[in-house]
Amino acid sequence: MALLRVEQLTKSFGETRVLKGIDFEMESGEVLSIIGSSGSGKTTLLRCLNFLETADGGSIYVDEKPIFNAEDPSLMTPKAIRHNRINFGLVFQSFNLFPQYTVLQNLTLAAMMKAKEETSDYSKQKRAINAALDKQALKLLERIGLSEKMDAYPCELSGGQQQRVAIARALMLTPRILCFDEPTSALDPELTKEVLHVIKDLKTAGNTMIVVTHEMDFARNVSDKVIFMAKGIIEESGTPEEIFESPKSPLLKSFLKQ
Amino acid sequence: METFFSVTAKLAQGFGTTLSLFFLTLLFAIPLGLLFACLSRLRIRLFRFLMRAFIYIIRGTPLLLQLMIVVYLPGIVFDRPLTKWEIFHQNVPLAYFCGALFAFVINYACYFAEIFRGGIENIPKGQYEACEVLGMSKTQAFFRVILLQVIRNIVAPMSNEVVTLVKDTALARTVSVVEIYFAASEILRLQFIIWPLFYTGAFYLAFSALVTLLFGLLEKRLSRYWR
Ligand SMILES: Nc1ncnc2c1ncn2[C@@H]1O[C@H](COP(=O)(O)OP(=O)(O)OP(=O)(O)O)[C@@H](O)[C@H]1O
Ligand SMILES: [Mg+2]
Numbered sequence: 001m002a003l004l005r006v007e008q009l010t011k012s013f014g015e016t017r018v019l020k021g022i023d024f025e026m027e028s029g030e031v032l033s034i035i036g037s038s039g040s041g042k043t044t045l046l047r048c049l050n051f052l053e054t055a056d057g058g059s060i061y062v063d064e065k066p067i068f069n070a071e072d073p074s075l076m077t078p079k080a081i082r083h084n085r086i087n088f089g090l091v092f093q094s095f096n097l098f099p100q101y102t103v104l105q106n107l108t109l110a111a112m113m114k115a116k117e118e119t120s121d122y123s124k125q126k127r128a129i130n131a132a133l134d135k136q137a138l139k140l141l142e143r144i145g146l147s148e149k150m151d152a153y154p155c156e157l158s159g160g161q162q163q164r165v166a167i168a169r170a171l172m173l174t175p176r177i178l179c180f181d182e183p184t185s186a187l188d189p190e191l192t193k194e195v196l197h198v199i200k201d202l203k204t205a206g207n208t209m210i211v212v213t214h215e216m217d218f219a220r221n222v223s224d225k226v227i228f229m230a231k232g233i234i235e236e237s238g239t240p241e242e243i244f245e246s247p248k249s250p251l252l253k254s255f256l257k258q
Numbered sequence: 259m260e261t262f263f264s265v266t267a268k269l270a271q272g273f274g275t276t277l278s279l280f281f282l283t284l285l286f287a288i289p290l291g292l293l294f295a296c297l298s299r300l301r302i303r304l305f306r307f308l309m310r311a312f313i314y315i316i317r318g319t320p321l322l323l324q325l326m327i328v329v330y331l332p333g334i335v336f337d338r339p340l341t342k343w344e345i346f347h348q349n350v351p352l353a354y355f356c357g358a359l360f361a362f363v364i365n366y367a368c369y370f371a372e373i374f375r376g377g378i379e380n381i382p383k384g385q386y387e388a389c390e391v392l393g394m395s396k397t398q399a400f401f402r403v404i405l406l407q408v409i410r411n412i413v414a415p416m417s418n419e420v421v422t423l424v425k426d427t428a429l430a431r432t433v434s435v436v437e438i439y440f441a442a443s444e445i446l447r448l449q450f451i452i453w454p455l456f457y458t459g460a461f462y463l464a465f466s467a468l469v470t471l472l473f474g475l476l477e478k479r480l481s482r483y484w485r
Pocket of ligand 1 (some may be wrong): 011016
């Protein structure tokens with residue numbers, strides 16, 4: 001059974017049709033890389049999955065439960081969206097850490113607010129909840145090798161460190177599927193390595209991930225499945241071997257030659 | 259004959275009026291400026307246009323002229339000067355003070371509105387989106403993440419504007435509000451002593467220094483967190 005199933009997803013901005021019917025599915029624990037030239041709709045697809053954009057048509061299922069359906073308004077209420085979007089996490093190209101909070105606070109803030117909303121006697125349990133969240137955050141920081149930076153502010157970190165913190169921040173909410181939009185394209189090669197290393201570790205730990213990337217080596221070596229997008233459709237998809245060793249579509253061939 | 263102490267006492271009394279004008283202007287102009295800023299960001303084009311046009315007119319004309327219009331125009335248009343309005347109970351100084359305050363509040367609200375609007379619009383879109391994908395509601399995002407960044411953005415321009423307000427209060431004398439400068443010029447007019455006029459400078463300087471210091475502390479406090 002597929003963990004994520006996307007059917008006939010379409011999205012236009014005004015007259016421009018950016019997604020023209022996207023279909024794919026992925027299993028739990030899989031890593032899916034999305035490649036394609038600039039403007040092919042990769043970011044838009046991720047933003048639709050994360051409800052930052054509302055698709056015009058199609059549907060999205062997680063565990064075969066519909067979490068988005070363009071025809072079903074009951075899934076489109078702000079409450080339903082807030083509930084359903086936590087299936088996904090998103091790591092941005094530009095990190096977007098909260099500058100006024102320390103690394104530790106960046107990790108715990110959203111989870112703390114969620115606990116506050118969902119726990120009826122929050123004021124009584126506040127201490128216990130916060131201690132548990134701090135512990136969870138420290139564990140994640142240890143995993144990304146930034147324990148000693150827990151009290152630093154984002155501006156005191158390198159780009160690579162900031163991106164690793166952003167990854168940990170997304171993981172705090174234990175999303176079913178973690179999405180990355182060109183997580184390393186704002187970084188120089190040395191820092192790119194450390195971020196990709198963290199993503200590889202997450203794969204080993206069994207996380208399900210969708211990674212939009214221009215790092216062809218990463219797509220080839222780390223992912224289980226690769227999607228090549230062109231002009232708003234999935235032009236070709238398959239295993240890394242199929243995509244990189246025996247590409248069929250002329251568009252993909254010329255894309256790989258660049 | 260005036261002594262240093264009697265002059266100081268008279269000026270201090272005028273300075274009381276200066277301070278009232280200063281604080282009351284801030285008290286009303288800050289929330290009003292926030293309202294103006296929100297209106298000038300509305301999706302409804304007409305509102306947005308009217309608000310921005312109004313702000314443009316107020317910022318593009320001298321405060322001095324606005325003071326004259328508020329205080330003297332009712333007398334000309336309605337044939338009923340501000341000082342005769344029932345709400346002022348024949349209290350002439352109060353009428354002038356309120357007229358001046360009204361003009362100051364409108365004028366400063368427009369300047370503050372532009373500062374607030376800039377402060378809000380300078381927050382990167384990514385900050386809102388990061389909050390959203392982390393499952394925060396709009397309100398949570400605003401109060402826990404955005405607001406402090408807006409405050410930080412506006413501290414420096416607000417500091418400039420508030421120091422300017424300290425000095426602008428002297429314009430109130432043109433519509434018969436007996437603030438500190440007016441008090442000093444009365445001493446000059448009645449007793450031909452000129453030094454109290456220069457002495458007022460000390461009051462303005464001390465007060466500006468205090469305001470600058472307070473804003474400086476706030477800025478330092480905020481920048482302890484981030485660049
Ligand atoms: N908010 C928007 N309003 C209008 N057009 C948009 C918007 N967002 C994206 N587009 C358009 O949609 C198309 C696809 O954009 P998208 O960002 O999804 O491409 P991408 O594959 O992520 O490209 P890149 O590799 O450069 O990041 C582009 O032509 C872009 O101009
Ligand atoms: Mg993109």
